[in-house]
Amino acid sequence: MRYLFRPPVTDGAGLLSLPFHLPLEEWEPELLLEVPQRGISRHVVRFTAQGGHVYALKEIPERLARHEYALLGQFEEEGLPSVSVLGICVDRPDDQDAVLVTRYLEYSMSYRYLFSRPHGEHSEEQLLDTMVVLLVRLHLAGVFWGDCSLSNTLFRLDAGAFTAYLVDAETSERYPQLSPGQRRYDVDLARERVGAELLDLQAGSLLPSHVDPIEVADSLPVRYEALWDEVNREEVFALAEQRQRVAERLQRLNDLGFDVGEIELVTDPEGGARLRVETRVSEPGQNRRELFRLTGLEVQERQARRLLNDLRAYRATLEQKTGAPVPETVAGYRWLAESYQPVVEAIPPDLAGRLAPAEVFHEILEHRWFLSEKAGHDVGTTRAARSYFDTVLPRTPKELTTPSAIVGSRD
Structure with missing residues (x-):
């Protein structure tokens, strides 16, 4: 057998002791984990925990395994939202298929899990819009997915909204640029697969009765075209409106979750202007990078935006109290030590x-606003956190998507 692992190799050291010479279906149960309500797969997929991480193991032909290994590696290096690939095992005995190893995305949820939740606060339209954002991002990067579906997408909460991540890239192809025909074909494939998956949910009584699977699936191309147009269209306006129109366009793109690269503004003698914005294809990260610079925290983009807002408000309060400017690095350190960490450390062990x-922390800020509105004054983060831990977090289902949670569920 041969193993091919991406650096750091030590990340997968525990995996090398697993019985890759056996088919995944014959592995002993104590080596494997059950991930609840995961998506449907055409291949044999198993999960295992090694070194504090959960890994997905998928048996596929070697050609496809090497292809997917290379593509997922590219996606990760470029910041495209996808699972992280660790390695492949090839040349297994008896002409067995290769095994592709990816790291399971922590705090992520499958569409089946989300629809199985009793309170059903996340609608099928939210998931579809989130998946369409992912598809547009991939198409901007020249990626033809070829198998876009809810099953091949994982969803992770990001400050109350969702971010979608690609899970399966075995049918994907990379081009310098996709043609309109390639994009339309990929969207049509997605519409068919999503319709079938929603019909399956309906058959299992997991879909709300008011939801029409075909109608929802048919809306996918419309949602896609609207977003693609917003991201790529040229705007024409009077030169006098230049500053306002450019700022509005950039803000709309940021609100949609896209970073902006190069901006091209072409003026004409008649006083008109054409605006073209190059949208970055990588996962947006301006707020994430800024928060990491100030605090060392690694979070998602919307979470970073919300935490930065709280940090800035904290800094303003410090400056008001001291009557002097407070450097942002000092404010970041004090906010982390005096505001963020005490809240995180106060999370009850049974709810962690x-x-x-x-x-x-984001939800506690939301809860603080709600309590303050009700009380008519600011109740403070400490009181809001206590109330949140007592009344809100216990009602949040245990997502079972971290190594400790999954392993704990097996004991």
Whole structure:
């Protein structure tokens, strides 16, 4: 057998002791984990925990395994939202298929899990819009997915909204640029697969009765074209409106979750202007990078935006109290030590792991606003956190998507 692993190799050291010479279906149960309500797969897929991480193991032909290994590696290096690939095992005995190893995305949820939740606060339209954002992002990068579906997408909460991640890239192809025909074909494939998956949910009584699977699936191309047009269209306006129109366009793109690269503004003698914006294809990260610079926290983009807003408000309060400017690095350090960390450390042990720490902090800020509105004055983060831990977090289902949670569920 041969193993091919991406650096750092030590990340997968524990995996090398697993019985890759056997078919995944014959592995002993104690080596494997059950991930609840995962998506449907055409291949044999198993999960295991090694070194504090959960890994997905998929048996596929070697050609496809090498192809997917290379593509997922590219996606990760470029910041495209996808699972992280670790390695492949080839030349297994008896002409067995290769095994592709990816790291399971922590705090992520499958569409089946989301629809199985009793309170059903996340609608099928939200998931579809989130998946369309992912598809547009991939198409901007010249990626023809070829198998876009809810099953091949994982969803992760990001400050109350969702971010979608590609899971399966075995049918994907990379081009310098996709033609309109390639994009339309990929969208048509997605519409068919999503319709079939929603019909399956309906048959299992997991879909709300008011939802028409075909109608929802047929709306996917419309949603896609609207977003593609918003991201790529040229705007024409009077030169006098230049500053306002450019700012509005950039803000709309940021609100949609896209970073902006190069901006081209062409003026004409008649006083008109044409605006073309190059949209970055990587996962947006301006707020994430800024928060990491100031605090060392690694979170998702919307979470970072919300935490930065709280940090800036904290800094303003410090400056008001001291009567002097406070450097942003000093404010970042003090906010982390005096505001963020005490809240995270106060999460009750039996509730830890239900949501990512940054998501918990975001929800506490939301809860603080709600309590303050009700009380008619600011109740403060400490009181809001106590109330949230007592009344809100216990109602949040245990997502079972972190190594400790999954392993704990097996014991």
